[in-house]
Amino acid sequence: MAGIDPLGGVASLLRTAATQAASGTGAAAPLGETGGVGGVGGVGSTGSVTGAQDAGGSFLDSLGDALNGLNTQLNTADASMASFASGGSADLHTVMLELQQASIGLKTGIAVRDKLVEAYQEIMRLQI
């Protein structure tokens, strides 16, 4: 899991960035939808990203928040798995559910990343 953490964070950042880029090009409605998905994922930063944008906050801050949220999830799953493996008091179902939550968060991040790349490619085509 430890090796996956940074990847998850990066994916989350990329996704958030993609969402931001999409909103910047006027794709506001898709952005709003993506924000909802981010909330479900528990990343939580997607919502604050929108807020930061309204307040003129930096895109990188939002990206960092999203990354941290996902990283926290992955670290929690990692810690409870380690606790269970070392004979700690963690319940098996607690460990599995935390892994599941981290997995859903990661998938959400990847979905946002895909949207970001899509928006980026769209913009590149416009320039050509």
Place this chain on the structure above:
Amino acid sequence: MSVFDTIRIAASGLTAERFRMDVASSNIANQRSTRNAAGTGPYQPVAPFFQAMTMTADGGQGVAATGLVAIGGDPIRVYDPTHPDADKQGFVAYPDVDIAAQMADLMGAARSYSMNATVTAAAKQSALDAIELGR
């Protein structure tokens, strides 16, 4: 109103049912225990009781085991003067554990655990479906 709220509530149910299984297991394991942990008498059969607790911002309620209540009648007295825990009249007190009821409770707990696991699976599938919406 997060998908994770559903999972957290179901997780509380899973934990509660695990505890119920623990208690049934304890009652079954101690059906012939003539001394409780403190050594003051025969084992006392117990049953857990549960309480709803608000777990999510929008009022979703999970469950928590709040304690144990003694069940069963008076200890069963069996005449066995050679037993180290026999009283002056030669009777040994065994806990009044209703094994049939305990087994039924164990099965109920196992089934309830499965139900809560099904809820978490549904919540997970909903989240994955939601992600698919963005594709």
